[in-house]
Amino acid sequence: MNEMQLKYGTNPNQKPARIYMEDGSDLPITVLSGRPGYINLLDAMNGWQLVSQLKAVSGLPAATSFKHVSPAGAAIGRPLSDTLKKIYWVDDVKKFTPLSSAYARARGADRMSSFGDFIALSDVCDVATARLIRREVSDGVIAPGYEPKALEMLQAKKGSAYCVLQIDPDYVPKPLERREVFGITFEQGRNELNIDDKFFQNIVTRNKEIPEEAMLDLAISMIVLKYTQSNSVCYVKDGQAIGIGAGQQSRIHCTRLAGQKADNWWLRQSPQVLNLPFRDDLSRPDRDNAIDLYIGDEYMDLLADGVWENTFTEKPPVFTAEEKKAWIAQQKDVALGSDAFFPFGDNIERAFKSGVKYVAEPGGSVRDDDVIAACDRHDMVMSFTGLRLFHH
Numbered sequence: 001m002n003e004m005q006l007k008y009g010t011n012p013n014q015k016p017a018r019i020y021m022e023d024g025s026d027l028p029i030t031v032l033s034g035r036p037g038y039i040n041l042l043d044a045m046n047g048w049q050l051v052s053q054l055k056a057v058s059g060l061p062a063a064t065s066f067k068h069v070s071p072a073g074a075a076i077g078r079p080l081s082d083t084l085k086k087i088y089w090v091d092d093v094k095k096f097t098p099l100s101s102a103y104a105r106a107r108g109a110d111r112m113s114s115f116g117d118f119i120a121l122s123d124v125c126d127v128a129t130a131r132l133i134r135r136e137v138s139d140g141v142i143a144p145g146y147e148p149k150a151l152e153m154l155q156a157k158k159g160s161a162y163c164v165l166q167i168d169p170d171y172v173p174k175p176l177e178r179r180e181v182f183g184i185t186f187e188q189g190r191n192e193l194n195i196d197d198k199f200f201q202n203i204v205t206r207n208k209e210i211p212e213e214a215m216l217d218l219a220i221s222m223i224v225l226k227y228t229q230s231n232s233v234c235y236v237k238d239g240q241a242i243g244i245g246a247g248q249q250s251r252i253h254c255t256r257l258a259g260q261k262a263d264n265w266w267l268r269q270s271p272q273v274l275n276l277p278f279r280d281d282l283s284r285p286d287r288d289n290a291i292d293l294y295i296g297d298e299y300m301d302l303l304a305d306g307v308w309e310n311t312f313t314e315k316p317p318v319f320t321a322e323e324k325k326a327w328i329a330q331q332k333d334v335a336l337g338s339d340a341f342f343p344f345g346d347n348i349e350r351a352f353k354s355g356v357k358y359v360a361e362p363g364g365s366v367r368d369d370d371v372i373a374a375c376d377r378h379d380m381v382m383s384f385t386g387l388r389l390f391h392h
Contacts, residue, residue, distance in 0.1 A: 002026055007037040014038075028171035033155040034140060034163030040118055042069050044142040047120025048167055050074060050227045055122040057196060057219045058239070062122040063102040063129075065114040070229045070247065072113035075105030075240030076220070084108070087268045089284045090132065100128035105240040107136060110261050111288045118142070118163075125150045133157075137285065144169040193387060195222045200360055200383040204368075205375045210383070213238075214335055214358045221337030222360060222389065228339070230390040233347075235262040235354060236335045242266075243354070251338070255347045258336075259354040266331045266355075267295045267324060277313045286311070295319060331355030339389040341365040345374030352378045362388050 003020035004027060017038050021027055029044070036044070043066035054062035054076055064074040077098030085091040088108030096104070099121060107114050119133060121143040130150035133141060140163025141154065154164050178187045200210065200218055210218070217236040224234045228246045233254040235243035243262030245254035267273060268291060276294065278287055290311045293302040299318060302308060308315045336351050338361040348371060351359065359375060363384030375382045 001030075004029075004031070004036075006041070007035050009038045028168040029142070030166045032146070032151060032164040032166055034158075034161050036140060036163045036165065039069065040140055040163055043067070043118035044120060044140070044165055044167075046227045047071070047118060048142050050223060051120045051122040052169075053195070053223045053226075054220060057223065058216060060239075061097075061099040061102050063099065063106040064120045064224075065103075065106045065117040066120065067113055067117050070232070071106075071224055071227060071241065071244060072117060073106040073109035073241055073244070074220070074224050075102050075109070077102035078105070078239045080104060083269050083274070086274060089287070093128075093132070095128055097126050097128045099123050099126055100132055103129050103132055107132070109240055109242050109265055110244070111284075112292055113261075115285060115288075125154070127153070130154050135284075139163060140165065142167055191226065191389075191391075193226070193389070195219050195226070199385055199387075202363075202384045202386065203381060204363070204372050204384050205380060205382045207376075207379050207381045210358055210381050214333065214381075217335035218337060218358055218360045218383070221335055222385070225337050225339040225389045225391070227391055230339050230392060232339045232391070233258040234337045235259065235351075235356065236337070237262075237331075237333070242334070251340070251343060252346055252350065254338075255342075255350050259350055262331075262334065262354045263328050264292070264295060266328060267319075270319075270324075270327045272316075272319045272323065272327075276316055279311060279313055282311060295324065328354065333357045335360075337361070339391070341368070341388075342371045343367060345370045347371070348374035348378070348380070352380065357381065359383070360385055362386055 002024055006017040008015050009017040047064045047066045050064050051062040058076045061077040065072045080101055088104050090104050116137050116139055118139050119141040124145040125143040126147050127150045130153045134153050134157055142165040144167055175190055176187055177190050178185055197215055221234040221236045224241050225232050231248050231251055231254045233245045234241055235258050242265040243258040245258030248254040273291055290302055332355050334355040335358040336356045341362050341364045343365050357380055359382040
């Protein structure tokens, strides 16, 4: 099959919509359930490339959670701590595989953004991973294959309307890619940039020590950015993206947005959040929304008399600004990647507040010296990669 009709294009009014192979060859994907839309397939194609490269650089299964053509989360399959299991709402799960751990991390890093996501998996979807996917609000999944029981579980999701795609892992696209905008065809070479340890050899700060663990986190940040709508910045810790800022016109706004998400990921691990007395009948999405309010500036929207009773069995204390600041100050050794150079040192100052120790960016700004000096003030390590990673 070299053509597939879609539900609709980017929006429901954009019909007809299809994907097809211009050279007449077969499509590299097979629909096993549901009917994908245009954005579903953009997410699936970008997500598959991302997880394939994460697995190549780490040697571990990988997963990503895509929303609106940018990753909301991405991770490799490392074991979960008890705290992470709790904040990702998987502490009731008895058995994890490397792939299900990767998905729990990818989905859990920014659960607000991942609501209604499209999932990409680097490996054959096993039953443990399918069980986690089945319980979340999601549009679909793409993987190189499915265990029979896992496929059966996913095909039953959403009244058998859940989109399940299988991709040929041996498919290699042509070196040139094209798209049409306003009747004009755009053509460019694919971004085949290989990101490995050599990518970070040009260290420009006084501190030049990047442990192997941090090097992998920097590589993960760069791979995530390669498939994130620009401008973009990505914070990574222990093999998973913990804060992604996508599509901002200003670099500092990217850094702030991603930093706030990284802060929220860390705040969710605080005793104040872990011990919130949720009502037993509250759904996971409602708990996610409540936590987002509780750790934010509009906490009284949640804690006002006559309101908190809808969420909690007893009224929690306010998580004060001082308490939040003190908790965030404990976060250490975060890696940060930027898809283009930092034009001002304020990006470094903001990143430092979220525990960033290792930075990778292309370099090339007229203020590179100011940016390097900001890193040196905080004993941070920064690599100039020399290569931009814009994605549109």
